Amino acid sequence: MSSILVFCSVQDGRIKRSSLEAMSRARDVAAASGSSLQAVVLGSSASGLAGEAMKYGAGTVFTVSDPILDAHLNAPVIAALKSVIDHAQPRLVVAASTEAVKDVLGALAVRCDAAVLPDVASFDVSGSTVSCERPVMAAKKLAATSTDHSLVFVSVRSGSYEATEAPVSGTEEAITFSFDADTLGLTLREVVQTAGDTVDLSEANVVVAAGRGVRDEEGRALVQELADITGAAIGASRAVVETGLFPATAQIGQTGKVVSPDLYFAVGISGAIQHVAGMVNSRIIVAINKDADAPIFDVATYGLVGDCFKILPLLNAELKRAMA
């Protein structure tokens, strides 16, 4: 029986939500195509996370616990994944489309002679064909792509599927792996963390995103207050990243991050296609904009037409009262 292998990305000692979403879809595809579902977890916490992967349906969890994998350096990650793929011989390898996965996918595919379907919004298997839909042209269109290659890698956009548990009593298989750090040719000196106790944007359940309408420090403070009340991560349009009001790491869109929270507040954002490409998969979108014709209202679930400097103080006060 062929197998589907899911690469579980780990962050802060947990399997990323986007990986669990990809695994939930892979589980359904495996069931429909008569394949077994396997997972791979890398890093010193791998063994402790095998149970989490089984909770989402992985019958076999391959773990590679070498601490050199904790730093997400591409060369050891590629070598470890290649070892697991050579060992498990899957038909299909599925991963969440994270920045780290984007970094290794091409090189890994070359080493394994695999076809790649990157950054897909959906995928399926029918007979020997793996098919997918990929957002293209700033997510304005979906391109249908398929391949009959014997080994296929698929990376899945976060928010494309829901993460649902389906526990199995699986087995963990530790893979022997060694990597000569001297061959790296680079030294990791420091991992720089974002200052403060911030919520990770690409994994957040709630995002408050600010655009040019937020204008200045006063607006930024109102956005921060809404984020604090709702436990949200803060995002931004490119316009306010370019003015320096928000850091580049907050940019959402075609050339920024792709997010898919349950709730997305777009404050003073016009809704240019390059921005919408990064947030259109959000479940509920609340747009606040003083221009009733702003394109953001075309994708919004709820729209508040008005000045955000008047709306946000009222909204924040009401939310505080309701959540007290």
Ligand SMILES: Cc1cc2nc3c(=O)[nH]c(=O)nc-3n(C[C@H](O)[C@H](O)[C@H](O)COP(=O)(O)OP(=O)(O)OC[C@H]3O[C@@H](n4cnc5c(N)ncnc54)[C@H](O)[C@@H]3O)c2cc1C
């Ligand atoms: C190749 C390329 C890549 C790009 N990549 C990205 C990307 O990744 N992410 C991204 O965001 N952009 C990207 N852009 C830029 C994009 O085209 C837009 O210019 C940008 O998204 C606009 O940001 P904005 O909505 O904040 O500003 P604007 O378009 O200027 O809109 C501001 C909005 O705020 C409203 N407003 C003003 N004052 C108030 C107020 N007091 N209260 C309420 N509403 C108010 C206005 O009505 C308006 O709708 C890219 C562009 C190109 C060409």
